[in-house]
Amino acid sequence: MAQGKTAEVAADLAVSESAVVGDPVVAPTVAPALSIRGVSKAFGPTQALWPLDLDIAPGEIHALLGENGSGKSTVIKCLSGYHRPETGEVFVAGQRLTLGSSASSHALGCRFVHQDLGLIDAQTIVDNLHIGGAYTTVLGTINGRAARRSAQADLARVELDVDPRRLVSTLTPAEQTSVAVARALRRQNGSEPRLLVLDEPTARLPQKEVAQLLDLVRLVARAGVAVIYVSHRIEEVLEVAHTATVLRDGHNVATCKVSELDRRSLVELLVGSALDEVDVASRAQPAADAPAVLTVENLTTPNLSSIDLEVRRGEVVGIAGITGSGREVILSTIFGGLPRPVGTVAVDGKALSPGRPDQSIAAGVAYLPPDRKVSGGLVGLSARENLMLANLRKHWRWPALSGRKERAESRAWFERLHVRPADDVERLLSAFSGGNQQKILFGKWMRTEPKVLLLDEPTQGVDIATKAELHEQILTAAEAGACVVVSSSDTEELIGICHRIMVMREGRIAGLLSGKEKTVLNLSHTTFGTNGTDVGA
Known part of the structure; x- marks a missing residue:
């Protein structure tokens, strides 16, 4: 991101530059950016949201938290006009929102960036920024120069210094998120952005880009736009949010300043009690002479180079690495979902044919892909x-x-x-x-x-209680005799549930960590090659 544009952004959105960084930029007499009064929603006999009262000030970063099914999505959909609440009223900057109207929501300044971003990878940044809006035209044709100038102004608003003619597919995940935020903050038809809802904005980001996204959130808030920040990542909430509201079973169980919370107290608010998080070190370890169930030799593809891996019965092996390292394709390749021109994969010594998921399943291999909505399940x-x-x-x-x-x-x-x-x-x-x-x-x-359980981002986008439950199931499966391989961008997850962690970089194995070597620092150094030598490689 380009630097030195915060003051320009604040002026552009008509917010005082005297705001103190870290506090909501609002004077006591200013109307709340968002005021919710008694909003409730039911679906048949199920009460998804009980009457909710909530105020969010301009420039406030307000975390909306809760387990899956707690009512967060219902709140967001009521604000967007997708759902019409049974009771209550909503005001945006003092103006009444017409419930059930997406047009009213947008006109009053409510903006939404969802986890999937809604960008078209094969189109340029310029084209993506103009989706839902209008190009400047000359004699019935698009004025390309004016469109680029407009796009550059949009990108400057989020301090993203890239050529707007680039394809979205060439951007890093954090840059793509910035483009989505820039599009959300555009002025359209005289409508000023007053509330930005970010739904799991870091779920798809590699760890090194999370800090970049949090800086963007702070930038938006300093410009006077209120932010509703939805995330299951406790550490992010404690770092970036001013206030947090916790929903449980559709009820608001707490709204409090984040400065008054720590991880333990926030987790207890989320789940209603203390939560025992799984630690592989406290569980039975695989036998030293346990046989290798999964054997991978010289696995080579356009994205992988000479991968060798053995996983023993009862063992949980993690795979770490940034996007593009090969981490995100290795499990599908082993399973047979992606081509495997070179190398062998064997289960209990019996080789599996490449490109044959059916043969893998018959041999006892199970594969849970990272995207449950696209390839993991049949939602219909x-x-x-x-x-x-x-x-x-x-x-x-x-x-x-x-x-x-x-x-x-x-x-x-x-x-x-x-x-x-x-x-x-x-x-x-x-x-x-x-x-x-x-x-x-x-x-x-x-x-x-399964004899072999391949799990790709198994807990991405799930709440902390569900994550703990799935971790328990993973270790239970290993203790029952399965060998498990977990590919994850969540370093704490890998450290917590894996006996060994294989770190990938540029399609190769950069290091193997086990025992006391499994630390966030070692993972970071090995991932980025900043420690001079690769641990265990």
Whole structure:
């Protein structure tokens, strides 16, 4: 990002430059940027949000927290006009929002950046910034020079110094997020941005780019725009937010200053009690003479170079690395979802043919991909159908599947994985919260009793309680005899649940960490090659 533009941004949005960094930039007499009074929402018999009161000042970074299904998404959708609340009223900068109207929401200055960003990778930054708006035209044709000038001004507002003619696909994840924020902050039809809602903005970012995103959030707040920051990452909330509201089962259980909280107290607000987070060091270790179940030799593709890996029965091996290191493609390649022109993959000594996921499944390999909405599950099918998909033979009774037995087993998995609502296995997968979707897809593979469990970003975008539950299931699977490989951008996750961590850089293995070597500092040094030598390579 370019430097020295904060004052320009503040002036551009008509906010005093005298604001103290770290505090909401608002005088006592200014109306709240957002005022929610008694807003509630139900879906049939389910009360998703009980009457909510909330005030957010201009320039305030307000964290909206809660487990999956707590009501956060319902609040956001009510503000955007996607849902119409049953009760209550909302004011933006003192003006009443017409509930259920997206046009009213936008006109009053509410802006939203969702986790998927809504950018078109194959288009330029200029084109993406003008989505939903209008180009300047001359004689019925687009004025390219004016469009670029406008785009440069938009990018300057978020201190992003890149050529607006670049394709979005060439940007880093943090730069793509900045483009999405720049688009959200554009003035359109005389509407000034007053509230920016960021929904899991760092979920897809590598660790090194998180700080860059948090700086952007602070920049937006200093410009006088109120920010609702939704995240499951406790450390980020403690670092960037002024205030936090915690929802649980649709109720507001607390709204308090973040300066008065620490990690433990915030976690207890989120889950309602103390939370025992999983630590692999406190569990039974794999036997020293345990046989290798998964063997990878000389795995080479356009993105991977000479990868050798052995994972023993009962062992959990982590894979770390930034985006582009090869970390994000290695598990799919092992499973057979991506081409494997060179190298061998074997389970219990039996080689698997490349490009044959069916053969991998038959050999006892299970693969949970990182994107549950695109490749992980079929959102148009029920939870029961998704749970059963990986092994339909179990309940086949000629000439049809036994629906009764499928429902019984599905209910058992719901109970084991604490899926909510607990009694609705016929509900569409899309109707569950993100964390519950992930539990269902995890159960889909666990019911196959896999020898090899490949997990790609298994807890991305889930709440802290769900993360702890999934970690427990992972270690339980390993203790039952499976070998587990976890690819994750969450360094604390890898340190907490893995016996060994393989660090990747530029398609190669840069280091192997185990025991006391598994520290955030060592992971960082090995990931970026800043320690002079590669640990354990």
